[in-house]
Amino acid sequence: MNPWDLNEPDPTDAGTMGTIPGPVIECEVGDTVLVHFRNMDIQAMDPQSPNRVHSLHPHGFVFERAQDGAYPLSPPDQDQPVPAAEAAAWAGVLDPRGILKQGDRVPPGGTFTYRWETFGWPTTAGVWLYHDHSICDMENVGLGAIGIIVIHNPADDRNEVDIRLPNDPTSADPALLPGGSPNGSPITDDCIPLGGLPILPHHLAGLGAPPPPGMPGNGGGPTSVAEHAKHAARAKGREPRLERVTTVGGLRLELDEDLRTALGVWCPTYHQPPSKALYLQLFHMLAGVDRMTINGRVFLGNTPTLIAGLDTRMRFGVVGMGDDIHTFHIHGHRWTIPGPDGADPETIQASPQVRAVSQFEDTRVFGPADSMAFTIDGAPGSFTRAGGPEADQSIGEWHMHCHVLMHMMNGMMGSHMIIRGGELVEGLPEGVPCEMGGGHTGDHPDEAQTHEVVMQHSQYVPPSMSVHVGDQVRFVNQDNNAHTVDWDTAGVLPNSPNINGPGGRLPASVRAEADHDPGDRSRAAPTPRHRLPVRDAARA
Structure with a gap:
């Protein structure tokens, strides 16, 4: 997604299920894009359930109605008959029982080829969104059925940043990647x-x-x-x-x-930072996460820490999705938004889209499905770089966040770090939790709550839990075997003696004290909480 993201998860690591946002669809003005889509939904529900159909709906491209992926209005595609191998999968979703595929309702095991056009129009250039637009699209988008489209504009030699190989547009240039790998670490x-x-x-x-x-x-x-x-x-x-x-x-x-x-x-x-970099960020809500996320992650140290050099040409693509209005703000840096010349449709359509159409700014508002792209020239002397015109004045870590303060306090914050390359890596600055109203913030109740964790079948149920400072956690053993509650973070909480079951419990509930999570560099985390790994010594 962002190769020069210090906190980017490594998709080659075992256990990684995918990326949020999904894979980037990248092309340039003049290209036709074919997306071969296969529904591999493996949820444990009825295979014929309409809730398992999915689609791809793009923004920015030009397409015919059959390629829209918008349920239930996209008509059958006359060029895509249902093959015999997929007949059983499509039988439950085509109504009436048709013989042509419909891109707005691709069933599990089914495929559809989307054809999207640019027609050589510079007006298609920019950073856009694609997402599921079939049944239950809100839930599916919240689960990660969403991604980013980048349409490069070769006519814009002032703002464009394309890190692909000129002779192989399907591959990134290794010289611009950390360690020469798209999955490398900075x-x-x-x-x-x-x-x-x-x-x-x-x-x-x-x-x-x-x-x-x-x-x-x-x-x-x-x-x-x-x-x-x-x-x-x-x-x-x-x-x-x-x-x-x-x-x-x-x-x-x-x-x-x-x-x-x-x-x-x-x-x-x-690593030596790149001469040019493309940074893509999605501001949205993620199912099961009660925070505001950037690329599916919350708070500094988890959200993007974007790496650049003293003269890196930085192209930002920012996209919003969900129910909220956001702002993109980066400290120290400034930019303008490029757009068309002219005031009539004909002039706009033929324009190279290189004229500044915004004021000089460091904060911009965007909403659901809204997107923007802009370039910051990091070279010494540029008025868009941070710190000042001298070479070393931009060095250091700069805050990057949504300036809706409640969103920032709920995790929608990252950072942008300027380095020379070759420096020793050390711990980055950390914040402290923001404690207000007796340790609770926002709309959380002031009175302490009691939570229960059941030990059964050699498992903790639930396997993880977030609690507020002052809350109590009761551990109850419902197994026939003895278990213990041991904390891998030594000295924070005392380990328990054997707890016999069924029905045995700790003599006293565990009380959650204020504790800063070392994996969360938030400047102002709204709710202090423990994230302590628990193990069972009796069953080890």
């Missing part, structure tokens, strides 16, 4: 030789341990020594010997074969 590892520094026996306790707090990985990057090594191997072809890596005083040391001396220290550093 962070790599360098090994500084130590020449066999002796260690003490207790230093071996850190073998295989994850990086300490403040190291990259606690806010969305690699989260273990193994994952750090994987990112380093992508970039330099050098991988630490994991069985010999120990963490001592915040340093990751690689030991000799006898585990007696340290041969080198592995230091995370930033």
